[in-house]
Amino acid sequence: MTAVLEAPAPRQQRRRPLAAVLAAVGIPTFMVTLDNLVVSTALPVIRTDLNASLADLQWFVNAYTLPFAAFLLTAAALGDRLGRRRMFIAGLVVFTLASAAAALAGEAWQLTAARAVQGLGGAAVAPLALTLLAEAVPDRLRTAAVGIWGGISGLGVAVGPVVGGAVVEGLDWHWIFWLNVPIGVVAVVLALTVLGESRGGARRLDPLGLLLSASGMLLVIWGVVDGPERGWTSPRILTMLIAGAALLAAFVIWQSRNPSPMLPLRLFRSPGFSLVNTVTLTFSAGAFGSVFLLAQFFQVVQGLSPLDAGLRTLPWTAAPMIVAPLAGLFGDRIGQRALIFTGQLFLAAGILWLGLGVSTTVTYGSLVVAFILAGIGMGLTFAPISTVALASVTDKDRGVASGVNNTVREVGVAAGVAALASIFSSYGGYTTLQSFVDGTRPAVIVGAAVVGVGALAALRLPRRNHA
CATH class of the missing domain: 1.20.1250.20 (MFS general substrate transporter like domains)
Incomplete structure (x- = not known):
């Protein structure tokens, strides 16, 4: 994942051990990264258990990635204004609770809804993890710390399909999500005790930009997912695709005119x-x-x-x-x-x-x-x-x-x-x-x-x- 390392502002907070700091930002990063791929290996089993369609399988993945993508910029801006640690912990709590809801899902729509809330929580964790890491370690250790953090993120991608397969084979697909609950609790405790609070420059939020971008992407992707089943020329699909494209175009126009855009076109x-x-x-x-x-x-x-x-x-x-x-x-x-x-x-x-x-x-x-x-x-x-x-x-x-x-x-x-x-x-x-x-x-x-x-x-x- 890309993230920015801002030069930390002068502060007098006590430095924590590097291992503790890496655990505080690395464990949540691993958990969020893992959930991008951990479900993929379990899809055939989930399809049978929940009697899910191909569109359902796509939404088990897309329901996580769509809100994750739509709210990354907003979560980062909220962190700069309200406190990065505060937003980071809020994201962890939401992600953990949504994982429990996904584990309890008995129907396809319930799993899709829980995955969407997971994506919202992950959007608050991903962009703030490295910024908090940069704030918490001295300059001489920053390069090494970021390298280790990158390895942790890569590990989440690497073992996602394996962990998903092992859990499904040894236990049950629901445990893919149950495992996040104790890990999430530990991560929240670590963040509260290890990480210090920090803020960036106060930015005005762009609620209209968020609404236009999120709704536009949702309609376009939804139209692509349902196109083969309903027919590409059906009124429903054409309406989704045209409306989604129009909303994204409106988003670009609004960003060009808004003095505080969420996406500066420059x-x-x-x-x-x-x-x-x-x-x-x-x-x-x-x-x-x-x-x-x-x-x-x-x-x-x-x-x-x-x-x-x-x-x-x-x-x-x-x-x-x-x-x-x-x-x-x-x-x-x-x-x-x-x-x-x-x-x-x-x-x-x-x-x-x-x-x-x-x-x-x-x-x-x-x-x-x-x-x-x-x-x-x-x-x-x-x-x-x-x-x-x-x-x-x-x-x-x-x-x-x-x-x-x-x-x-x-x-x-x-x-x-x-x-x-x-x-x-x-x-x-x-x-x-x-x-x-x-x-x-x-x-x-x-x-x-x-x-x-x-x-x-x-x-x-x-x-x-x-x-």
Whole structure:
């Protein structure tokens, strides 16, 4: 996740041990990051238990990512005004209570609603974790602390499918969410006792901007999700798509006229900032949309358990945990543009390999290299994208630039899952093994093409980024 590290204001609060500070911000980060992927491996089991449709499965994912994306900027602004620790703890409490509600869900709509509230809580945790970390540690330890925090975040991505599979196989899918409850309680206690309060510059909120952006994204994604089932030319779908696009256009116009916008459009005057967010969007849509289907492939087609399916995706999801810190360490020497382009090229090649290779008889050995290639590509992309996004704006704009990049990434995840699932349902389905393969192949190939567009955009990034 991208986040901004603001220079801490002078203060006299007592420093806490680094390990305690890392635990206070790292545990919530791990929990929120884990929930992005932990549900993916359990989707086939949840589908059967709750008698859920394909649209329900998409909303189990999108209901979390949509509010997460919509409220990132608002949560960061509220933290600057009301207190970052206060907002961070409020987000943790909401996330923990929503996890309990998800664990108690007995119908598809109940799980979707609980996941949406989880997303609201996560939106308050994600953008404030690194800012609180920067405030809590001295300058000489900050680089090391951020590196460790990045590893914790990568670990959440890596073990998400495995944890989901292990919990479903050993216990029950409800425990995916029950486990968050004691962890959340511990995280709240740590935040209260370890982290100090801090504030940024007081900003006016932009409620109209929030309403326009959130409702516009919701209608567009909803239209994409329901399009294959109801028909792309049906009045309902056309109304959703047109209304959503109109609301997003109104949001852009309002941001250009509002003296205190939640998204200052002047940021996009920087070619580097505009291009790196384009890459972020295509990267998230292509990669996570493909993961949504491939995580189910091993269970639906090959009949593996959720745990075994999660273990087979580990070469993809675990590689960034090793590669990303190295990319951050050597990025200035090699060049951020070169790393991003190479990463997107590797990722597109790996996803394309998987899309062409899936079949009812394919062996795991013929796909494992593709998983590794995709994982290396993701690892080469994470840190350089964050670096370029923050280096493309002035110091005073880095907070909002970080929030924008987070928002673009989460919108990409939601749009990618919706779009590729729509392609899947147009060409196949869950009726037979061959039908699932027939739907997965074109969807994943499109995911590779989307990432490839990002690779081409990366070639246009400036060699050196400065505001």
